[in-house]
Amino acid sequence: xxxxxxxxxxxxxxxxxxxxxxxxxxxxxxxxxxxxxxxxxxxxxxxxxxxxxxxxxxxxxxxxxxxx
Numbered sequence: 001x002x003x004x005x006x007x008x009x010x011x012x013x014x015x016x017x018x019x020x021x022x023x024x025x026x027x028x029x030x031x032x033x034x035x036x037x038x039x040x041x042x043x044x045x046x047x048x049x050x051x052x053x054x055x056x057x058x059x060x061x062x063x064x065x066x067x068x
Contacts, residue, residue: 001062003054006052006054006055007050007051007052007054007055008049008050008051008054008060008062009048009049009050010022010048010049010050010051010062010064011046011047011048012046012047012048012049012064013041013045013046013047014041014045014047014064015041015045016041016042016043016044016045017040017041017042017043018040018041018045018066019038019039019040019066019067020038020039020040020041020047020049020064020065020066020067021035021036021037021038021064021065021066021067022035022036022037022038022039022049022051022062022063022064023035023036023062023063023064023065024036024051024057024060024061024062024063025060025061026057026059026060026061027059027061028061033063033065036049036051036053036062037049037050037051038067049064
């Protein structure tokens with residue numbers, strides 16, 4: 001993960017050509033995760049998410065999930 005100009009960039013490796021969802025919340029004790037973006041991995045399983053709203057959250061926790 002990196003932070004560039006207020007945008008969080010999250011790189012990950014998953015299953016090839018599969019759709020993944022980036023989810024976030026501002027506190028670990030919060031009940032619900034919010035969907036930030038959806039992306040499909042490459043044939044090698046590599047993927048990247050961008051959270052353009054990261055600058056509006058002083059603390060943010062992320063997880064990557066599958067929509068299935």
